[in-house]
Amino acid sequence: MGSIDPGQLGGWFDAYGPRLALYARQWLDAALAEDVVQEVFIRLMAQAEPPANIQGWLFRSVRNGSISQLRRQIRRKHYTRVLATDRRNWFESQPGDLLDARNAQQALLDLPVEQREIVILRIWGQMTLREIAEIVEKPVSTVHHSYQSALQSLRTKMKAVPGQI
Template identity: 45%
Template structure:
């Protein structure tokens, strides 16, 4: 049996996209991403499900829950990593401003670079471990790290001669 026809996908998206996004929004902020991923997965189903609408609702619900779990894990890990070294210094008002600038600069990086910096600096992972976690080569993990550090230095105006 063939995959679902593109016209049928368009019809389903028009009819069910907004309610599916509302459903996903119960669990996560990136509801549209969850819905889009569900439609991509539907387009890949061969044969298509017997009841595509019910299938979409189940996939969107599960995707929203999974994304909420991932966000929760990420936040917990960030808090834990921040607490590991909190005793190293007493922050001043200037430090807080620098931290906000650094966080903003980090958020502007492409996700692959940001992930590599977080894994290397805050999680203490080796480039070999980062490569395994991100399903890349060690040299790719190292290049991403170098590119991220260079971009952060440029954005933060740090001396690049070091």
């Protein structure tokens, strides 16, 4: 297998870019999250060969990059409730959506960060619980339990909003 050509990279960028940015926003604001995603794709381009599991490699790299960036922000004391002050929406509102995008975003923000990460990897990363367990470095059973708990919490919060599930 040879090096990555720009067309291949563009395809991956279109397919995974927004979902990776959403994943990075668990720790960072929108601008920093996109910076991390961009750096990860540039690192991917520099690889001699594409990773065997491109999706797993991308999400794991974005996770590591985001957590490193978050630690740098905390060291510099620039991190003051980034997620609360981030005004950019996580989701595009569509007419056919079954859920209100902003309510869903708020419900996700209210989850513990460990649960929120698992929900995003599962639903928008379209990964299996086993793949998620490898990324978050936890047993599959723990991931499964956290995911179930997160869905239950989300359902409870969304039910409280009129017109939601």
